[in-house]
Amino acid sequence: MQDTVGEVLGSSPDEKSISTVPNIINGKEVITNGLFPVLSHENPHKKLHNFSYIECDKDTLVEITSNAEEGLEEWASKPYPERVSILRQAAAVLEQHRDSFVKSHVEIGGPSWFAQFNVQGVIEQLEEYISQISRPQGVIPQSLTADLALTYKQPIGPVLSIAPWNAPAILGGRSIIAPLAAGCSVILKSSEKSPMLAYLLVDSFLKAGLPPRALQLVHVKPEDNPDFVDKILSTGAIKKLNFTGSTIVGKKIAGTCSKYLVPYLLELGGKNYSIVEKDADLVASSKSVIWSSWSHKGQICMSTDKVFVHESIYDEYKAELLHYAQEIAKDADYAIPQRDPIYTSKIVELVEDALAKGATLLFGDFDRNEAINTNSVKPLILEGVTSEMIINKTESFGPLFTLNRYSDTSNLIRELNSQEFGLKASIWSKNVISALDIAKRIQVGGIHINSSTVHDEPTIPHGGVKSSGVGRFNSSWGIDEFSVTKTITINQ
Template sequence: MTSPFRVVPSGQSAADAAANAAAAAFWDWSSRPAEDRAAHLRNMADALDGSRALLVDLAAHEVGAAPRWTEFNIDLALRILHQSAELPFLLADRHMPPGADGSLSILRRQPVGVVLGIAAWNAPITLAVRAIATPMACGNTVVLKGSEHCPQTHRAVVDILNGSGLPKGVANVVTALPDQSEPIVNHLIAHPAVRRVNFTGSTRVGRQVAVTAAQYLKRCVLELSGKAALIVLEDADLDAAVDAATHGAFFNQGQVCMSTERVIVLEAIADSFVEKLVQRTRGLRAADPRRETAPLGTMIHAAAAERVAALIRDAQDKGAELLIGGRVEGAVMQPAVIDHVSSNMAIYHEESFGPVASILRVQDEEEALSIANDTEYGLASAIFSRDTDRALAMAERLETGICHINGSTVYDDPAMPFGGMKASGYGRFGGDTALDEFTELRWIAMHPEGARHSL
């Protein structure tokens, strides 16, 4: 399939035009009834669902995504749009009980204006839609800064959504060459029409976005890097835990913020678990989706694959054992399992962002919790145990925004708050909690007739 989208990188004048178009569309869009905005969001979902073949092709060519991953992206994006269609009805005024002096108060959520969404390449359809849908549901207009790694895919998503009948200027997209991406982002953050910023990407870039936004006192949602741990207790269903570990570590070649970076296993069942994990991994294979179909695709580029291979070599040099996989051919890297990972290895600390399941053996749940929290990141985690009360007690002590009991770390529900702690960012996408991120909460007080305020 040949893409009909030819992307011309945007300069600052094009970025200004996008922000100005969003600002011009704001008053009409924000004043529309809740049902009208909800209907547009549902129409956007239908348009996206009808464009699967194009998006699968674009994602394969730009970021090496396997069809299974892109289909997963589209399915989640549809759920985000349908969930966002419920939000406009939650923005009605709240009338508070009268004050002691008889004054009446209204709490009103109002859209903020233009929202800048900055989406990453690794889940291109989901992240583009997430950056757009909730702000629009709240009555805002949006400028999406597409990733320099997948400009065609991100522009296609916005063009598809606009093609559903969305009013002109409500959703806009800006792309840039790699060396111009940072200046364009900074320019858009500084634009006077932009009132909120949401960013999904690395912690390194997220810090820069936060600093720039702070200069202009603009609020951010930051969904950043992760180092998710999956803890396997001695009473776990090992087959279910192995399925979750392979899914969490290898889906999209481990290039997911929620990817299972560390598998922390109690020593009593470690040998059995590792044997099953290696056997399960043996049935997986990565390949370039432009040439052949396989469960896994490619890394974003050859340099990324080599970086992960270097982390594995460093771990081996310091005592870890590579049990399977790790072979690199260009940007294709076969899924790897490494055992006996410890804190003197770079892969213990760094986000690998690659298809590696790192096994850390521990003596008890206290050591498991200590190691799980021994990271600067805090996005997702998982615990496998047949004793849910025990798992819930452990979950309370994990320093992550999300914790799954007997489930994969790579899981999202658009109705639930999604975000991290520590260096994984702040703010939340998802559910009605996202209303706070993309609206202004105003207090309107009506004082009784005859009230006097004098010195």
């Protein structure tokens, strides 16, 4: 008999290895006949464990969605203090099993500091969402025809949440906490690269006392994902979908949602950039830019891909950048392989295309064969990138960025606003009033003055514009995404 997670975890989830990650349907761990291997980042042929995937047949999906509809009624009807108490207990369970989350994240290639940050981030998200649950449910607008008019916020309904592998605890956590805080039930579909983290999240909430139908977990074979999304939306039970991942997949999901008139929240890819004005602090900005690009081997949706430096300080800034790059590139975290050979091959293709078309390697060692054979790309900085190069408009998702010069800020803003993505940007300037004016003119979801593009905290709305997504996570904005406003009028 195969070990399932539930059998080996018990109350001490840090002690034993795990063979098969089950689905969790109506509070029960379900292992089907189908198993899919979860492969190591260090060795693409080494299996970490299996996950059991559901079949995308009508009977299975009707069962799961029917559970979600019943879970919605049970969860939404609980008095808010009871919901708050359960979510507080979930935070305590997460803290209790912190080591399991960290171990599972490190196992798939996350640096230990980032794994710790992920767990802490989920706990902090819970604390912020809990603080919002007791807020007023509506307002009383004026009406000429009714004796009383009021608006009333209610949960939108069962939610399908799809979270990625690169920050599996914090991104998986927010994908379920936001709708739960609004009173919705949730079906979480894991990433095939991080099913264990998804299991640990769902298991923690159920251990905290969440009704079993209010939160379910399903694993799906990668090739079955489009069919799964289409069929589960066709049941009519899912009232909103949230997805974090690539723009290519996000557009396909948006098309499927539109087919069934299901609203969606999407946080997609970014081609994030930093603007270094002529009065910037060169030391602080260079350190931040390198950290923002290379952390977690560039596998963060907010990672810096482009740096634009005013021509009057370009050479001075480049010298400072290279000085700091020499130091930080020695960090052991940068020896960790990319999560998947697919990403390594993509990065190699982008770099080779740029070099072939005239770009130069400003920093780092690039060896195509070594990168492919080790599934690892060393930190890189490219210079002289032009619009004809693929990397100029494609998210690399790797530890590299391009260094560019500019002469006129207004022209740069127009150029950046004409591009496809709009997730994050940062501006470096000692004149914060001028930087604020620039920030207002740039079309991205979040701009950080004298700070990193990698910036997401529970109290601040997070999301993109254009091809970087639609909608916002975090705090009251996150709850609003999963709520509907009902109008009620009363006459005597």
